[in-house]
Amino acid sequence: MPCRIPPLAITAATVTTALGRGREAQLRALRERRSGLRANDFTRSPLPCAVGRVAGIEDVTLPPELRDLDSRNHRLAWLGLHGDGFIDAARAAVARHGAARVALLAATSTASIGATEAAYSELAGDRFPASLAAPELHTLHSLGLLLERVIGARGPCMSQSTACSSSAKIFAQGERLLRLGLADAVVLAGVDSLCGSVLFGFNALELVAPQPCRPFDAQRNGISIGEAAGFVLLERDGPPGAPHLLGHGESSDAHHMSTPHPQGLGARLAIEAALARAGLAAADIDYINLHGTATAKNDEVEAAVIAALFPPTTRASSTKGWTGHTLGAAGIVEAVLCLLALEHGCVPGTLNTTTPAAACGPQLALANETRTLRTALSNSFGFGGNNCALVFGRGQA
Amino acid sequence: MNALELRITGIGAWWPQRGDWPQLRAWLRGEAIGGAIAARPPAGVLPQGERRRAPLTVLLACEVAAQACAMAGHAGADLPCVFSSAHGEVAISHDMCATLASEPLALSPTRFHNSVHNAAVGYWTLATQCHEASSALSAWHGTLGAGLFEAAVLACAESRPVLFTCYEAAAEGPLARVLGADSTQALALVLDPDPAAAGSRLRLRQHATTATATATAAELLRALALQQPAALALPAGIHRQLEIEITP
Numbered sequence: 001m002p003c004r005i006p007p008l009a010i011t012a013a014t015v016t017t018a019l020g021r022g023r024e025a026q027l028r029a030l031r032e033r034r035s036g037l038r039a040n041d042f043t044r045s046p047l048p049c050a051v052g053r054v055a056g057i058e059d060v061t062l063p064p065e066l067r068d069l070d071s072r073n074h075r076l077a078w079l080g081l082h083g084d085g086f087i088d089a090a091r092a093a094v095a096r097h098g099a100a101r102v103a104l105l106a107a108t109s110t111a112s113i114g115a116t117e118a119a120y121s122e123l124a125g126d127r128f129p130a131s132l133a134a135p136e137l138h139t140l141h142s143l144g145l146l147l148e149r150v151i152g153a154r155g156p157c158m159s160q161s162t163a164c165s166s167s168a169k170i171f172a173q174g175e176r177l178l179r180l181g182l183a184d185a186v187v188l189a190g191v192d193s194l195c196g197s198v199l200f201g202f203n204a205l206e207l208v209a210p211q212p213c214r215p216f217d218a219q220r221n222g223i224s225i226g227e228a229a230g231f232v233l234l235e236r237d238g239p240p241g242a243p244h245l246l247g248h249g250e251s252s253d254a255h256h257m258s259t260p261h262p263q264g265l266g267a268r269l270a271i272e273a274a275l276a277r278a279g280l281a282a283a284d285i286d287y288i289n290l291h292g293t294a295t296a297k298n299d300e301v302e303a304a305v306i307a308a309l310f311p312p313t314t315r316a317s318s319t320k321g322w323t324g325h326t327l328g329a330a331g332i333v334e335a336v337l338c339l340l341a342l343e344h345g346c347v348p349g350t351l352n353t354t355t356p357a358a359a360c361g362p363q364l365a366l367a368n369e370t371r372t373l374r375t376a377l378s379n380s381f382g383f384g385g386n387n388c389a390l391v392f393g394r395g396q397a
Numbered sequence: 398m399n400a401l402e403l404r405i406t407g408i409g410a411w412w413p414q415r416g417d418w419p420q421l422r423a424w425l426r427g428e429a430i431g432g433a434i435a436a437r438p439p440a441g442v443l444p445q446g447e448r449r450r451a452p453l454t455v456l457l458a459c460e461v462a463a464q465a466c467a468m469a470g471h472a473g474a475d476l477p478c479v480f481s482s483a484h485g486e487v488a489i490s491h492d493m494c495a496t497l498a499s500e501p502l503a504l505s506p507t508r509f510h511n512s513v514h515n516a517a518v519g520y521w522t523l524a525t526q527c528h529e530a531s532s533a534l535s536a537w538h539g540t541l542g543a544g545l546f547e548a549a550v551l552a553c554a555e556s557r558p559v560l561f562t563c564y565e566a567a568a569e570g571p572l573a574r575v576l577g578a579d580s581t582q583a584l585a586l587v588l589d590p591d592p593a594a595a596g597s598r599l600r601l602r603q604h605a606t607t608a609t610a611t612a613t614a615a616e617l618l619r620a621l622a623l624q625q626p627a628a629l630a631l632p633a634g635i636h637r638q639l640e641i642e643i644t645p
Binding site: 139140141145148149157162163173177179180202206254257269 | 553635
């Protein structure tokens with residue numbers, strides 16, 4: 001088992017999802033049990049499903065110096081960066097520590113593939129149209145290249161892309177950079193946007209529900225895809241009251257490219273490693289934000305792992321009925337939802353779910369609950385059996 | 398920035414017309430290449446069915462990773478792994494975008510799950526029954542430097558050897574042309590933070606600078622093949638580079 005790590009301060013955090021822009025919008029929708037999912041009005045070819053679409057992306061105008069990188073993903077990133085004053089906090093960290101001491105870790109599964117899809121539908125002969133011709137727009141690292149320009153950080157910069165665990169894993173990467181003294185602040189960014197590849201791709205795998213997703217319900221029948229942008233600033237020390245990253249655990253299922261290990265071996269290894277780094281036992285976890293995608297397999301396996309590892313006093317829920325599955329952004333979105341739960345003592349329930357599946361333990365919260373929360377665990381499991389679990393602690397005033 | 402120090406205990410490589418690491422090493426040293434050069438990476442670590450169906454990036458990555466693990470004397474199952482590729486599987490992205498432009502409901506499920514950037518590391522962990530942490534990185538022109546740096550950070554932070562793999566596969570079509578995905582090459586290194594481990598010493602330091610670093614994967618491998626002290630700088634993004642010192 002890994003050794004305990006020193007906690008890190010989370011000095012800024014924001015998220016933009018189908019629920020709205022910034023933390024307050026998320027909290028309000030969680031409390032009102034108002035889903036951000038709506039009937040698919042995104043794809044040109046009809047696809048009967050629900051989507052977690054962020055309002056207002058089409059109206060964003062990127063500043064002239066970023067126009068060559070114009071894409072849905074980058075407009076969403078731009079919207080998200082301005083939530084909760086994050087862009088100012090990130091630039092202030094660059095000014096405070098020096099650009100070379102601030103790392104920039106991006107996470108995405110879609111990057112700007114939506115722009116590549118658009119280019120293929122407008123090919124002139126076999127060339128991209130001029131408006132979509134910038135090579136940097138079509139690389140998986142496009143989000144990192146955009147943020148590098150916007151924030152001005154000059155520390156280590158790269159993109160992690162392990163499907164649905166991507167933006168959880170950058171917390172682990174950032175922690176290592178800070179622990180080894182290779183950076184003084186780390187900007188974490190997770191952005192994924194709606195595009196044909198993921199909507200028709202998951203549809204081809206028969207994993208998309210025709211109606212809004214119902215995580216852990218006995219009648220669940222697939223995911224609802226959402227889009228989101230999340231940003232977190234990690235530093236060794238923060239002001240009093242700042243929440244903390246306490247632990248992280250990563251693992252691989254080594255079972256199948258698109259279905260989880262039947263006994264949840266990888267999920268279990270990731271959770272146990274995250275608890276060990278946090279120096280906590282399972283019974284110390286107050287709230288778990290589950291991966292809970294509402295596919296038959298994920299929820300069956302995850303429910304059994306949670307029921308076996310945690311006491312009934314631990315509360316657990318999936319928030320994907322609110323946001324949809326935001327894929328590469330899910331890790332950071334749900335990390336920020338954990339921070340909101342800790343700060344406000346609010347356990348979000350599991351929206352759209354009425355009858356829990358047989359495998360669910362007493363931990364699963366269907367209704368919202370109010371209680372004091374000190375610690376939260378967030379699970380993210382991706383294609384290729386790629387898993388990551390994170391542990392957060394409430395700030396002490 | 399603090400320097401990271403490690404030992405390179407395993408090396409794997411695959412270059413078209415040059416073959417695997419022993420063959421490429423001979424060529425880099427100006428010696429005759431021994432044995433026949435395979436047309437495709439053999440990737441014997443993959444089960445036969447998968448080897449036949451796998452995209453080129455998966456074959457490349459699994460082939461070089463297996464070479465490096467064998468040389469280091471580690472089972473793949475025992476090593477956390479950091480895989481990196483600037484472009485990933487461009488041939489599949491091309492095919493998917495072309496299908497989406499014409500008949501989106503005809504998208505193939507297999508193509509879709511093979512299109513994720515972590516397909517190669519996913520197949521590797523499956524083939525070797527590796528339950529350790531696995532990453533799939535990309536950093537545009539800084540991909541080799543960023544991936545190598547991340548693998549070194551992981552090894553030093555966790556005090557254990559790590560498998561690093563970097564691969565690119567040439568592709569055709571509009572996307573490949575825009576990206577410049579025109580070369581096929583792959584390398585893998587096993588990095589051990591134990592100073593007592595056998596192998597060349599590697600010293601890494603990320604450095605903010607306005608100078609433009611230009612070293613390539615081939616130059617890194619040449620330094621390892623010649624077994625002479627070498628210093629090179631790999632691109633690592635805007636105004637920064639990864640400085641590397643190798644001591645045999």
